[in-house]
Amino acid sequence: MSQDLYDLLGVARDADADTLKKAYRKLARQLHPDVNPDPAAQDRFKEVTSAYEVLSDPQKRAAYDRGGDPFGGRGDFGQGAGFSFTDIMDAFFGAGGQAAGQGRGPRPRVRRGQDALIRLEVSLAEAAFGVARELTVDTAVTCGTCDGAGAAPGSRPVTCETCRGQGEVAHVQRSFLGEIRTLRPCAACRGFGTLIPDPCRECGGDGRVRSRRALTVKIPAGVDTGTRVQLSEQGEVGPGGGPAGDLYVEVHVADHDVFTRHGDDLHCTVTVPMTAAALGTVLTLPTLEADVVEDPEAPTELETSFEVEIRPGTQSGHQQTMRGRGVPSLRGGRGDLIVTTTVETPTRLDPRQEELLRELAAIRGEEAPSGNVRPSSHKGVFGRLRDAFNQH
Known part of the structure; x- marks a missing residue:
């Protein structure tokens, strides 16, 4: 083909090597068969590749500028051109012919x-x-x-003779684009460029x-x-x-034997007899600090116990929150301790205890309780929405 090589790449005749490479990369991104399957684009890609092969070689470029045949008498593009495949890879991955972070050498x-x-x-x-x-x-x-x-x-270490210290060797193969040269890690030195003849x-x-x-x-x-x-x-x-x-x-x-952790909060459960829940009492509970008092580096003023008041009439499942007695937070501050009370009902009574309980039941009118049946508090989404609207 007689089309001007500079026109094929879209550069001036005095373009330097960097300008040539940038122009070729731009066209390769548009015309490479992996990107553009159009047959016309494939032919165009062969032409610009061959043009770049000539103009990027100082000797071939000088011969072309003098009016000579840089293709050795072939008279066309892309047939047997010996361009480097790394130039094509440069067009997609940038300098070095490889993906980012994998430079040559x-x-x-x-x-x-x-x-x-x-x-x-x-x-x-x-x-x-x-x-x-x-x-x-x-x-x-x-x-x-x-x-x-x-x-x-x-x-x-000594320089590898196979790759001459480059860590890579060239492999050439023929394709429809011509002779494609790729660089692969040297098998002799595993890509290091040097050999250790006498390993430690x-x-x-x-x-x-x-x-x-x-x-x-x-x-x-x-x-x-x-x-x-x-x-x-x-x-x-x-x-x-x-x-x-x-x-x-x-x-x-x-x-832990006593405490369960949920985030920065601690939870524990105390069990009290039925009489203590009815009359009220005060319990002494251990703190988490009690586990570290034996540490010689622990502060001497650590509080190892604290009191919890069980108010008269406390029901099973009642919770009390003890502020600032939880786990210190990594972000500052400290969580809480939640104490849950479980009321224990006696399972075995001697005759005198049974007599006293029956007497108490009679006084309270609870000899034959009917029980209180309440609806479940577990409502669906629509039920909760309905209740919310009914309140307004």
């Missing part, structure tokens, strides 16, 4: 290590008020023999070994099951002695 041997996760069980009091725990962790650490280099002492015997060339070590983690007050505490750079050391990842300690709070 050898892979670094020194890389950041992975994060590590361990689980730690703590008591409810420890979760509420915080605790410092010593942990033993098993992670990768820098090899002390080679200091992370991976090579035996006195030796060093301690770490096998990885630059790190497994080791157990002790460290202290501080669990802040107010954590709950599932909370993760981050310890920066305490995870796995990276290959080649690279920087360590982070260690995450996931907290699991054990069940």
Whole structure:
């Protein structure tokens, strides 16, 4: 075809290399067969690709500008053109011919290590008020023999002869577009660009070994099951002695004998005899702080118990809210303690107790109670809406 190559790319004859590449990328995004299946677009793509192959090569471009045949006598476009497939990939992924974050060149041997996760069980009091725990962790650490280099002492990595240190080798294959050249990681050096002829015997060339070590983690007050505490750079050391990842300690709070936690609130249930519920009484209950008084670092002024008043006539299921006696919040403040009263009815009575209860029933006129039947409070959505409208 006799169409001008500069016109095909839509650039001036004095366009520099960057201008040529930008023009080709723009057209490739519009005409590539994976994007535009139109046969005419496919032919057009062959033409602009061949044009770019010529104009991006200084020698071929000079021959074309002098009026010569840059295609070696073929006289057409796209038939056997030896363009680089990386230029097409550049059009879609940007410079480097690969997706973002995957630049060309050898892979670094020194890389950041992975994060590590361990689980730690703590008591409810420890979760509420915080605790410092010593942990033993098993992670990768820098090899002390080679200091992370991976090579035996006195030796060093050498340049890979297969890829000449590039970490990549070119593979050429023919297609309808011509000869397509792709870059693949070098199999000889696994993409590193260097080889370790004499690996360290301690770490096998990885630059790190497994080791157990002790460290202290501080669990802040107010954590709950599932909370993760981050310890920066305490995870796995990276290959080649690279920087360590982070260690995450996931907290699991054990069940408590007295208290149940719901968010920042605590719940407990007290059982009182029928007579105490009828006459009223005062109960002494333990606080959550009572679990940590034996800790030498605990404040000496901790309150280990408190009083709860059971008023005369208290019914089973009655709840009292004790403000500020719950779990400290991670965001500040403290939750409440909800005390639920359960009234215990005696199941066995001696003759005198039975006589007294019958006498009380007679006095109260309760010898033959009929019972109070009340409608269920569990109403559907429409029932609740109806009641709401009826009140207005």
